[in-house]
Amino acid sequence: MQSATAWLQETTRSWIPSPTQFDGARGHRTEIEKKLDAKLGIFRMFEIGSLRHGTGIYHHSDADYLVSLKGSQPISPWTALNNVKAALQERFPYTTIVVRQPAVVCRFNDGDVEVVPGYITPSGYSIPDPTGGWMITHPEEHNTWVNDVNRNLDGAAKKLARQVKIWKYQRNVPVSSCYLEMRAAKHIDGESSYNPVWDLYLTFRKLQTAQLGAMNDPTGLGSRFTATSSDASRLDALSKLNTAVSRAEKAKDYYRNDDHVSAIGQLKLLLGV
Incomplete structure (x- = not known):
């Protein structure tokens, strides 16, 4: 039986663009x-x-x-x-x-x-x-910062960023992909270990707690990162985020109880795959 962690990692890899795609x-x-x-x-x-x-x-x-x-x-x-x-x-x-x-x-x-x-x-x-x-903005410095964070915990920052972006695109969430990437990397930057299922839940939970509020530039150099471009987009994104938190929490709880089939089911609903 495939574990929820293995399924999530395999699914994440399947969304990586090929080197020649673009x-x-x-x-x-x-x-x-x-x-x-x-x-x-x-x-x-x-x-x-x-x-x-x-x-x-x-x-x-x-x-x-x-x-x-x-x-x-x-x-x-x-x-x-x-x-x-x-x-x-x-x-x-x-x-x-x-x-x-x-x-x-x-x-x-x-x-x-x-x-x-x-x-x-x-x-x-x-x-x-x-x-x-x-x-x-300081795009080159931001890239360096994400790469530095990503060197820890076996590349967890970029794996997590890709997972929340899959959610964004598959669930048609009107939120900035740059914002999600920075939030994901910021979460990993404060962690001493990485568990894909747990950290996906924690990231969504932090997004909910922040209510998709603007994020300070983690490099301390540029303007704050905003999540959405309008109040209407923010309300739509928050509604979909609340659903995501509920599904991510259920996946985490099933995973904790070794019910990997149910955990994977919730992760599929979460990511829309």
Whole structure:
């Protein structure tokens, strides 16, 4: 009989994107970079997001880039977003390109590419805040922090981050994947041991206790991480989170009583797999 822990770990691995899955989407990078530099002027363009962090989800994660624009930062982030969209639409006239704050999304046939416009500041990059206005971020330092945490407990931080992201996508929860990743890593950062079933429950419980409130940047460098982009999204996410906590707690209790069949049943309901 398969244990609940073994099932959860096996399921987590099955959602890891293949090394070549996003090669097509990434193949557009050079043309995107050339066009934005010619049209708007850029300092650099580099990969960010879950694929870069090693926490991407099969069929859901995009190829994400931050493009550092030259010139003065406009008052409204929509100016930068619309300028990037217009430039890319000019280069790719037959591709659907939309603004999904904080990014411009290019829906190529071989995969989506998200381009986040940013401006260099004395500390990090200023990028559009999903809730409005601008925010400061340090994506490279965040990646380093997650990697440092992940070195402990046999890579638990990224395993746990991937599990809560599976829940997000399978249960259509309108919550930031970056927020979930940081919350998962923060949980592991305070633990001395790792049990997949228990720690999944504890992470959902902490999210519920925090009521999906904004999270301080664990590096101490940037703006706070927000979970949702609107009050309506937050209410929807909280409702689904309450259900998740109930299922995760039942899975944990069944697991503790060595009823692995029932524990796996609750984990399947939790993750929507």
